[in-house]
Amino acid sequence: MKRTLLALLILAAFSFRGADEAPALRMALLKYNGGGDWYANPTSLPNLARFCNQHLGTSFDTDYAEVEVGSAELFNFAFVHMTGHGNVVFSDAEAENLRNYLIGGGFLHIDDNYGMDQYVRVAMKKAFPELAFIELPFEHEIYKQQFDFKNGLPKIHKHDDKPPQGFGLFWEGRLICFYTYECDLGDGWEDQDVHNDPEEVRLQALRMGANIVRYAFEQ
Numbered sequence: 001m002k003r004t005l006l007a008l009l010i011l012a013a014f015s016f017r018g019a020d021e022a023p024a025l026r027m028a029l030l031k032y033n034g035g036g037d038w039y040a041n042p043t044s045l046p047n048l049a050r051f052c053n054q055h056l057g058t059s060f061d062t063d064y065a066e067v068e069v070g071s072a073e074l075f076n077f078a079f080v081h082m083t084g085h086g087n088v089v090f091s092d093a094e095a096e097n098l099r100n101y102l103i104g105g106g107f108l109h110i111d112d113n114y115g116m117d118q119y120v121r122v123a124m125k126k127a128f129p130e131l132a133f134i135e136l137p138f139e140h141e142i143y144k145q146q147f148d149f150k151n152g153l154p155k156i157h158k159h160d161d162k163p164p165q166g167f168g169l170f171w172e173g174r175l176i177c178f179y180t181y182e183c184d185l186g187d188g189w190e191d192q193d194v195h196n197d198p199e200e201v202r203l204q205a206l207r208m209g210a211n212i213v214r215y216a217f218e219q
Helices: 005-013 044-055 072-076 092-103 117-127 185-189 199-218
Strands: 025-031 060-068 080-084 108-112 165-171 174-181
Touching: 025 044, 044 060, 044 080, 044 185, 044 199, 060 072, 072 092, 092 117, 092 165, 092 174, 108 117, 117 174, 174 199, 185 199
Parallel strands: 025 060, 025 080, 080 108, 108 174
Antiparallel strands: 165 174
């Protein structure tokens, strides 16, 4: 398979870095329109980056970037995270840009922080009208990376008290978008004093986050 620029960025995430060298990559938070709070959980990505550096040997900068859906800057990031509680709207140009990014080798993790499910499904359908979210079985490799989750996603916050579900969009057999629902991983990644989650719950969230990162970068 021909390597794209994004594929090279992915390889750089796991490359050896000397003590005096700058971090190789930054995670990115997706900025979207529609009124939803895309900026929720400001401490989550720094903590996830730090955890991945410690347990996966990655070289992420803990200072994450904010990138708009329609920006060419999107292609500078191999791992993009999206979250929020409300409405999500993609313009035609934004949907096309996101589509090209994901087809070109990028990866999007969407985490429903509660209340965005009905909106994000419509927005992603605009980008990929021919695809539908498919629930991943517990046997899927994303649950069996550095850490083993035999029962799928961990339950971090109650929400509607439904079991957590992990959905995927696949392009030519490759998982390009992983959507975590009724789970709230991002809240679990935040500083402990934000939600006062037990440390074991936070650890499970971070472990699952590390699994997502590793899977996205090595598939």
